[in-house]
Amino acid sequence: MSDDPIDPRLTMQAALDGELDTAAQAAFERQLADDPELAADYARHRALQNALRTKISRAAAPAALRARLDALSSPAARKPAPPRVLRRDFMQMAAALAVGLGLGGGATLLALGPRNPDVVDALITAHRRALLSGTPVDIASNDRHNVRPWFDARIAISPPAPDLAAQGFPLIGGRVDVIGGAPAPTLVYRLGAHIVSVTALPASGPSLQTAGDAGFHALSWRAAGFTFCAVSDADRHELDGFVEAFKAAITNETGP
């Protein structure tokens, strides 16, 4: 996490868009209280955002366009699913598109950011397997002072394991997943009726994409020398809340 001083004008955008973590949001709110000019500017921005979102009616795709695209998918001859593991919403899109069109060579390559589907897939699979096995943890403990030494002893990696019980996310324990052929420490927290697996991967690896797959969400961020990835079947909003609390706790632990 970068703690460089950042242009307050930019912080204000992030505050408007809910992109600040809890600690930064609190700091921004203190700034607002102290600086009437900033507060006035923030109020103008809020009014603008509100006006844009409520007054501009959203253009829905015309029925004719939808019909044309649907027509491409009407023949019964469905293509077999692509061999790769694709995410469900994309599968639907692909199914709608793929049918009736000559697929094959000449793929249009598009310049997209780096992606790492295999790692995210592996993380989601590990989480699901843990759920199915009925024992999502190898060491069951709500005390992080037990969980960290346990990781350290087994795989010589000890990621931060913040205590989030006060925020409503008690630690359940830890387990070791194997991601990309290497052991990876995974912390397990409770989130309401769901559980969250937080895997710590070396920060030297590629960054991961946020993904949703068959009801599972994977959110990734970097902190304290790790690339963390949280996987859960909780809804996205709840998982976001958890991730924010986790980030804030690590920031507090490792110092500003």
Add this chain to the structure above:
Amino acid sequence: MPHLDDAYAFARWLTGNATDAEDVVQEACLRALNGIGAYAGGNARAWLLAIVRNTTFTWLARNRPKALVLTDDLEAAEGSAPAQDTTTPETDLIARADEALLQAAVAGLPTQYRETLVLREFNGLSYRDIADVTGVAVGTVMSRLARARALLIERIGKEMA
């Protein structure tokens, strides 16, 4: 067909025109299909919007060369007038702006600011996803949003004065 409304709304703002948006979205969907092999996980909506964006710019360059103004030097292009120089409108004045004025103000933004703002406010993408779709750093997303919003507030102030 998931994300079609998103794709259309985005194309509508980028092209500024309903008919063009339809053409672009249809072409983008075909390209998405052909590009299926290039899809490598992640947010499918952001992936489709990135294709819509690329398709739009190719399409505009081919069919509406005059409409497509992309510049690396945005500050110079807009005359780099700091918003502070003009009178800033009161909050309730902004709240009273009507749809036509807001539409015109957004449509009048330089392309890079417009696409960033639209992805955020009308498509609801996160900064990370906007950065992926538009191919810039998250910090650039933030500064473009800041500039876009400042320009909108300025414009509303002028129009309603």
